[in-house]
Amino acid sequence: MRAKKAQSPHSDAKLRLIACYLESYFPAILVNHAQDRQRITLVDGFCGGGRFTDDGSIISGTPFLFLEAVAKAERIANAGRNKPLTIDAEYHFVDSKRDHVEFLRAELIKAGYLDQLDRSIFLYNADFETVFPDICRRIEGRTKRGVGRSIFLLDQKGYSDVAFETVRKILRFSAAECTLTFAVGWLIDYLTDKPQTLKRVSPIVISEEQLREFLRFKDEQGGRYVI
Ligand SMILES: C[S@@+](CC[C@H](N)C(=O)[O-])C[C@H]1O[C@@H](n2cnc3c(N)ncnc32)[C@H](O)[C@@H]1O
Structure with a gap:
């Protein structure tokens, strides 16, 4: 290399x-x-x-x-x-x-x-x-x-x-x-409520409920900052 x-x-x-x-x-x-x-x-x-x-x-x-x-x-x-x-x-x-x-x-x-x-x-x-x-x-x-x-x-x-x-x-x-x-920006960009996302975020202890909350915030003004 x-x-x-x-x-x-x-x-x-x-x-x-x-x-x-x-x-x-x-x-x-x-x-x-x-x-x-x-x-x-x-x-x-x-x-x-x-x-x-x-x-x-x-x-x-x-x-x-x-x-x-x-x-x-x-x-x-x-x-x-x-x-x-x-x-x-x-x-x-x-x-x-x-x-x-x-x-x-x-x-x-x-x-x-x-x-x-x-x-x-x-x-x-x-x-x-x-x-x-x-x-x-x-x-x-x-x-x-x-x-x-x-x-x-x-x-x-x-x-x-x-x-x-x-x-x-x-x-x-x-x-x-x-x-x-x-890389919080990546986390936000790739956030979905699909099972594979849930599996991916489980080691960083994000629950299904929290994920849905993040998704609600995501497109709101200031939402990315809150997440
Ligand atoms: C952001 S770079 C690190 C740069 C380094 N810290 C620096 O600034 O000089 C990330 C490195 O992690 C390695 N990597 C990716 N996944 C890994 C894992 N699960 N365990 C150990 N290394 C990993 C990649 O090959 C890459 O070289």
């Missing part, structure tokens, strides 16, 4: 938001100057190939945002500390498309991460929901009392690849954060 031309203003904004979020996250948790190690697990459940092109320039995708944010946070946290701090991060990058995963693997190697592959960086060619239980076990195993300091980014393309039950399970870890992208 070659670096894809896939940047729209929308995905630019998304990448900037994620980068800003990570930049604020680490200073907020690394406040104890006596601490010398911070364990964390970063999960990118819909990771893509890691690099895109935009008008000839190469843009880093979310796996690289994670890796670079941790390295930067460690550098910043260590400036002015007597006791050095290590961020002991483990990364799980998942994508259902084989060529995306292979492209990402090649980009990681090119960027100097070969030594970390299969040690602290794990790649999965799978549906996120399939490997989610294994990743949870891994998080439980590596943090004290299963606290599970972790960040999940679930950047699905539409709105139905992540069951809300999965988000609930993530949030049962007391120190987990989860970002889920949700």
